[in-house]
Amino acid sequence: MKKWLKIGFVLLTVLAFAVVVAGCGGGEKTGETTGEGEQQATTETQNLVFGSDTSYAPFESYDANGKLEGFDVDLIDAINEVSGLNIEMKTYDFKGLIPALETATIDGAISAMTITEERKQKVDFTVPYYKSGLATAVKADNQDIQGYDDLDGKKIGVQTGTTGELEASKVPNAEVVSFDTIDGAFMDLTNGAVDAVVNDFPVTAYYIAQGNDQVKIVGDLQTSEYYGIAIPKQKPEVLEKVNAALETLKENGKYAEIYKKWFSVDPPAELPGEPQN
Structure with a gap:
């Protein structure tokens, strides 16, 4: 009798342990629950970290209450809604984003980053999500500099690691001063x-519109550029999901809604649609 009691106790212990283990599976899951409590159509949410230079309004910056806001921020929130991804944005120096992507320290970067041939050698890019260009800004009372072509021999401020820094370095006799932000x-x-x-x-333009009317833009845009979300080459599955999400947002009108919120105009009729890898 004692023998059977001991066997029964062991079996109950094993079953209890199996139930505990089954309840401790990793990953956040979402799905529908039936009346009998059975979960159906279960999917696992993928938690990701994307780096961003969060001092680049109107794309990403902190408001007076310390909340992160901007076009890129809203775009990531929308991507999360349609993709099953859970992307968290974390602050990085812009110059540190590509190295972090190369080592896959982060899962991606959204930071108004221009797609360039040099960067494409190191990381993958999603389809473009914004068309931009480089502008020349001077003090409002400056009458000597009427555009980019007048920068010969001048002292030019740029942000480190940007296409602005690259373009300014081509100006003859100029002194280029690089800043972290x-x-x-x-x-x-x-x-x-x-x-x-x-x-x-x-x-x-956004900086000036915030009341900084002591600065003005002069001349034409120096370049025509496209922004993309950068993804480590080691993570093609992330690239595929983000590209699919961007396509969905352009089709359902959410992308246009976010664009108009931050720039007060409709987005361009079309952006290049092929992945920029």
């Missing part, structure tokens, strides 16, 4: 420490 470049422009700032047009 674009805010530093604008600050030196307003106090006269640099003669001009070469930077992405929407960011410069």
Whole structure:
């Protein structure tokens, strides 16, 4: 009798352990529950971390209450809604994003990053989600600099690691001063420490629109550029999911809604649609 009691106790212990293990599976799951409590159509949410230079309004910046906001921020929220991904944005210096992507320290980067041939050698890009170009900004009372072609021999402020820095380095006899954030470049422009700032047009225009009317944009845009979300080459499955989400958002109108919220105009009729790898 004692023998059978001992066997029964062992069996109950094993069954209890199996139930505990089954309840401790990793990953967040979503699905529908039937009346009998059985879960159907279960899918696992993929948690990802995307780096971003969060001092680049109107694409990403912190508001007065310390909340992250911007076009890129809203776009990531929308991607999360339609993709089954759970992407969290974390602050990185812009110059540190490509190295972090190369080592797959982060799962992606969304930071108003221009798709370039050099960057494509190191990371993959999604389909473009924004068309931009480089603008030249000077103090509002500056009459000598009428555009990019007048920067010869001038002191130019740029953000480190950007296409603005690359383009400014081509100006003959210019002294290029690089800053970790674009805010530093604008600050030196307003106090006269640099003669001009070469930077992405929407960011410069937004800076001026926030009441910084001591700065103006001069001349035409120097380049035509496309922004993409950068993904480590080691993570093609993430690239595929984000591309599919972007396509869905363009089709269902959510992308246009976010674009108009931040730029007060409709997005271009079409952007290049092929993956930029």
